[in-house]
Amino acid sequence: MSNTLSALLLGILEGLTEFLPISSTGHLLIAERWLGARSDFFNIVIQAGAILAVLLVFRQRLWSLATGLDERENRDYVMKLGVAFLVTALVGLPVRLAGWELPETVTPVAWALLLGGVWMLVAERFAGRLPDSQAVTWKVAIAVGLAQVVAGVFPGTSRSAAAIFLAMLLGLTRRAAATEFVFLVGIPTMFAASGYAFLEQLRHGGLGHENWGEVGLAFAAAVVTGFVVVKWLLGYIKHRRFTGFALYRLALGAALLLFLPAGN
Template sequence: MSDPISALLLGILEGLTEFLPVSSTGHLLIAQRWLGARSDFFNIVIQAGAILAITLVFRQRLWSLATGLGQRDNRDYVLKLGAAFLVTALVGLPVRLAGWQLPETVTPVAWALLIGGVWMLVAERLAERLPDRDTVTWKVAIGVGLAQVVAGVFPGTSRSAAAIFLAMLLGLSRRAAATEFVFLVGIPTMFAASAYAFLELARDGQLGDQAWGDVGLAFAAAVVTGFVVVKWLLGYIKHHRFTGFAVYRLALGAALLLFLPAGN
């Protein structure tokens, strides 16, 4: 397969999976086994494309929050977004500085997909028994921050799945409200993570010799695909449960364990 086509497919895959509760990191790791490994810079750029996509989706909400800080509800919501981001940074940065690296084998991804699928089924069932609430509490904000760290450490976990369902169990039981809060927290979190990784690559002199055409094509694909997927998901969850995504995770995790050699 030619490099531009594989780059396009990887960009589309990033846009498809970054915000669905199925793990973009895990899918990219698996896909690059067949489509060819890409540089860390390439992976950072396509993730930035997905971040740009969700920023565009929530542009009106973000503008409303930014211009409405004089209103108590908006100010409280922004403070809780900041708290969730701060928890992620304070806990996640020491983990990164300690030299933690994501595993590059498929087996941990497969197990994370399986465990995450079970977690989604159980968590949604439990959350449905709670009162229907759409108010973000400080407990929810801190929980979302911690969930993002867990997802960053274990590929295949899915940042959105871990954070959305923990938020629902901690009291933000309405799916749409939990999803919006997690997605909004994800914007500064992912921008910061991408910027940090970019600076690491620049420090180590790894930004040269890039196939810029492939990088640009993949970035554009991630933006367009991510925008469409997030718009679709926000409408879907208003009337549907997350069960389909959980079943997909279980099926994919089982297939990887059954049909791929251990550790490959």
């Protein structure tokens, strides 16, 4: 397979999996066995493409928040987005600098997929017994920030799955409302994480051997695919539960443990 086609497929895969609650890390582990491992910079760029896709999907919502700060409801929502982001940054940066992160190898990622699948099934079941609510509380905002840190420490957890279901258990029971809040928090969070990783690559001279055409193609593929997937997901969860994603995680985690060598 050509390197160009490989880059295209990896960009598509990133766009497909970054914001679905199924773990992009687990899928990239599988893909790299056939498509070849790429540089950290390449992975940073395609992740940025997926984030840009979410920004485009929510552009009208973000514009209405930015231009409607004179309304108390909008100010309150923006402040809670800010608190969630600050919690992630203030807790997550020291964790990252301390190197508290499991390796992105088969065994920890597979177990994170399995445990995350169980977590989704249990959390959605219990959240279904709570009163229907789309109100984002301060408790939810703080919890979403902490969930993103946990997802960063345990590759394969899925940032969206960890945060969405914790928010639902804490009272934000409307799936669409929880997903929107988590995705909006994810925009500055993931851009900041990608920017930090980019600066690290720049500082260590990790940009000198890239094929910029392939990087650009993969970035574009991640943007387009991510946009389509996020739009689809927002429509899907209005009338359906996350059960299918949880079962898929369980199957993928089991497949990783059974069929891929633990050291890869």
